Amino acid sequence: xxxxxxxxxxxxxxxxxxxxxxxxxxLVNEEHPFLDMLDTxxxxxxxxxxxxxxxxxxxxxxxxxxxxxxxxxxxxxxSVISGDDWQINWGDYSDHVDIGHKAMLMTRNDMGAxxxxxxxxxxxxxxxxADVMERYLLADSGKSLSTGGFTDSSGTETLxxxxxxVNFEVGxxxxxxxxxxxxTSDSLLGSGSIGYVFAVNYNTGVFKVATSAANAIAGTAGxxxxxxxxxxxxxxxxxxxxxxxxxxxxxFGAWNPVSDPSxxxxxxxxxxxxxxxxxxxxxxxxxxxxxxxEDRIKKxxxxxxxLGKPAKKVMLHDLNWLGLANSLEGRGLRxxxxxxxxxxxxxxxxxxxxxxxxxxxxxxxxxxxxxAYAFDPAGIKVATLGGFPEVINGDGLEMLxxxxxxxxxxxxxxxxxxxxxxxxxxxxxxxxxxx
Numbered sequence: 001x002x003x004x005x006x007x008x009x010x011x012x013x014x015x016x017x018x019x020x021x022x023x024x025x026x027l028v029n030e031e032h033p034f035l036d037m038l039d040t041x042x043x044x045x046x047x048x049x050x051x052x053x054x055x056x057x058x059x060x061x062x063x064x065x066x067x068x069x070x071x072x073x074x075x076x077x078x079s080v081i082s083g084d085d086w087q088i089n090w091g092d093y094s095d096h097v098d099i100g101h102k103a104m105l106m107t108r109n110d111m112g113a114x115x116x117x118x119x120x121x122x123x124x125x126x127x128x129x130a131d132v133m134e135r136y137l138l139a140d141s142g143k144s145l146s147t148g149g150f151t152d153s154s155g156t157e158t159l160x161x162x163x164x165x166v167n168f169e170v171g172x173x174x175x176x177x178x179x180x181x182x183x184t185s186d187s188l189l190g191s192g193s194i195g196y197v198f199a200v201n202y203n204t205g206v207f208k209v210a211t212s213a214a215n216a217i218a219g220t221a222g223x224x225x226x227x228x229x230x231x232x233x234x235x236x237x238x239x240x241x242x243x244x245x246x247x248x249x250x251x252f253g254a255w256n257p258v259s260d261p262s263x264x265x266x267x268x269x270x271x272x273x274x275x276x277x278x279x280x281x282x283x284x285x286x287x288x289x290x291x292x293x294e295d296r297i298k299k300x301x302x303x304x305x306x307l308g309k310p311a312k313k314v315m316l317h318d319l320n321w322l323g324l325a326n327s328l329e330g331r332g333l334r335x336x337x338x339x340x341x342x343x344x345x346x347x348x349x350x351x352x353x354x355x356x357x358x359x360x361x362x363x364x365x366x367x368x369x370x371x372a373y374a375f376d377p378a379g380i381k382v383a384t385l386g387g388f389p390e391v392i393n394g395d396g397l398e399m400l401x402x403x404x405x406x407x408x409x410x411x412x413x414x415x416x417x418x419x420x421x422x423x424x425x426x427x428x429x430x431x432x433x434x435x
Contacts, residue, residue: 087268140253142181155221162205186241190226308424319434379425
């Protein structure tokens, strides 16, 4: 019989043995193609992550020596290259799972089964972390889970875009805003009142919330204070609005926004000086008017080829990827490469011809449903201070004891940062929201 007093020590050893670097990477990257394309092993230091970039060559050119000298001495870049440094603040993100001491005692005669059960929970914690990061790395600065908005009826919430229901889980705590959270002027409704998710219907795009944890357990739906009209949903504390949001990470949509940026202080840089080379290529709705999904992607990649740098990858929402595949197959084209190695894993990819070569197109359920992203992974970087994620174990223990209950915690933490070190290697265009 296992000594109950030794159970935490045994479990701690079990956790150390089962969650090495390779296993964590497998849990995080599997089924997350964008994360798998990035090197998440890079570790940064310092108060900020400083990433230098070059966005212009020397401009001392003319038909005469005097003219070249004049240009070199008077232009903004002069006789040197143009560039600067991104000054990226580190974010914070935490993940927790509880391990009850009472549960250890009740299962001490079958600790193998107990360990395996806890491993499933902890595996889920890592997978959940990856879901959140995949979504946020593909999102704009607001980090809304419902970019199409939702409406409330006595605690029953209906998404305007049913595909976004994948971002919601039973047990989540939500806050709501009348805005997408991309502006410092955006604020939360009801002074940040919380909706406790206790039911989700993935078929219909409907979820239910309660106004308290007790009501959620009882299955009693209710409208949180201030929730009204068309709203945007956010994980509790993750809202990107106000002038002092909790910093997590600024994703693809923040670095390459839907319209040319006008702000002059993004990660320490004025992007208006050189829009494409500091914020990427983008097509507007009018530039895509009358075009189908294939033509939009080809146009985006073509424009990237002559305004910026050629794209090598394209990311679409699953249903838009399916629409493109059906369109190609309907014309007798078999453009599917079923086993494309991305990082540690392989994912199916469609292939399209562009003036600068073939591009691979991947499906991702966490993509904004109304957008296509095109990019060269070499232009994108992600880093953390300690791990992606790391276990909080500064005292040498994998588990932490709670001070107010007979419960242990397995706690993860990440201080991430993301950047487009070469923004002209990225592009985006609008798509029709799939149904």
